[in-house]
Amino acid sequence: MGVKIDFLSISNMDLNTKEEAILQLVNVLEKADYLADKSLFEQAILERERTLSTYIGHEIGLPHAQSSGVKEPCVVVGKLSKPVKWTTENEYVQIVFLIAVPEDNQNNLHLKVLSNLARLLMHEDFRMKLSELDDTATVALLNKSVKEDN
Template identity: 30%
Template sequence: MQISSLVTPAAIRVVGHLTSKKRLFQDLAEAVAALHGVDPGHAVEALQERESLGPTGVGHGIALPHARVNGLSRVCGVFFRLERPLEFGAVDRQPVDLIFALFAPREAGVEHLKALALVSRTMRDAGRCAKLRANTDPVTLHAILTEGETSKAA
């Protein structure tokens, strides 16, 4: 599994200002609904339900919200780079500006966990995060997120 299999340039957005975590979840749900046809209301509920179990703000300005939703055939992602950091209730109490949300089919097993581990490893790279924060073009952000991936073609 690679980041490029989870998120496309169309799933990457630069967002000017959000006023709340609830608004962020609504925008993430609308993005995944537009790209993958899931019900945005159910996606918001699933994100909020997961967040109630514990914060998905992992520190250093990064949040990895994730949820299982009906209507998906595979794990997919949405990436937001916020121009103004948002209070998120992260473990380090710092606001977040890099959000990589994952959505998995309800019945997804280990694939959901593999995707979450991959995204977590990717977002732990401080150099990569600095590059993400320094750019605003979705295609460039996608290239940064996927840099270092190798093709499996011979």
């Protein structure tokens, strides 16, 4: 059984901080009608990030939260025009996968998506493909890879 989640992608995000990146991606989710309560979700995702950094190496951040502010599960990929500082240890991120899952989701969906993405992102060829693709191709690659790699 594959993971059922939608993907969105936005490239050339020009910003300066981790918080700006997260908030801009939350705005993308809101515009695409995935959120029931934007401020509730923002609060959950920023709190989660303050508790434990979601930096996973290779200039990738995986901020995520389960929240009643989320209507439908979605991952929005943000490709930044320049790396931003993600941690106090001077680790920088260039690609952000923001994972939004409803609080009452079935079967730990966010954990499945997280582990699925983390497994894919360990492979350099997958990361290289991601960095080179436009938004439409990025979504197509994730739809194919995340659902099949389960």
